[in-house]
Amino acid sequence: MPKRYWLMKTEPNVFSFDDLQKLPNKTTAWDGVRNYKARSFLRDAMQVGDEVLFYHSRVEPMAIVGTARVTRTGYPDKTQFDKQSKYYDADSPPDKPRWFVVDVQYVSTFKRPVTLRELKERPEVDGMMLIKRGARLSVQPVSAEHFAFITKLGGKA
DNA sequence: GCCAACGTTGGC
DNA sequence: GCCAACGTTGGC
Numbered sequence: 812m813p814k815r816y817w818l819m820k821t822e823p824n825v826f827s828f829d830d831l832q833k834l835p836n837k838t839t840a841w842d843g844v845r846n847y848k849a850r851s852f853l854r855d856a857m858q859v860g861d862e863v864l865f866y867h868s869r870v871e872p873m874a875i876v877g878t879a880r881v882t883r884t885g886y887p888d889k890t891q892f893d894k895q896s897k898y899y900d901a902d903s904p905p906d907k908p909r910w911f912v913v914d915v916q917y918v919s920t921f922k923r924p925v926t927l928r929e930l931k932e933r934p935e936v937d938g939m940m941l942i943k944r945g946a947r948l949s950v951q952p953v954s955a956e957h958f959a960f961i962t963k964l965g966g967k968a
Numbered sequence: 969g970c971c972a973a974c975g976t977t978g979g980c
Numbered sequence: 981g982c983c984a985a986c987g988t989t990g991g992c
Contacts, residue, residue, distance in 0.1 A: 820978090846987075847987085848987095868977090868978060868979085869977090869978060873978090873979075927979080944984080946978090947976085947977050947986070947987085
């Protein structure tokens, strides 16, 4: 299977790219996704080695700040069964979980963040899901071309 | 299965 | 903080 590329959104107030780097192995389970389209990507499509653009939303400036990679394919999101968690889902059957995670590991920080504002002015990324109005998916596919262009803009080492 | 009401996301 | 977009829910 050819490598795929993704973009994952996070609010840095909740979980930031810095937070990811501070974790053991710089790796986390990408939990809390509660959207069926995103769930299907996590469960069915993402493969070990796939590369991820890491995007900070709802912050000034909104920007892609670096890259990560998938290190474990989809498995059930344990927060859906944790009554203390804000992601608890009483309707998710334990024998047939509704929500999934993948593990994501830090790869590299861009020399400069690539802002949403800037991307909107770049014809090279026309059609990219992130820059469409109402592009709310927190896990979205990215074309190899867009991935290459954005990492180049960011000055990835 | 339709669709209005409602809730959430996330850019502005 | 506002509100457009859009996903989900639930009455019929």
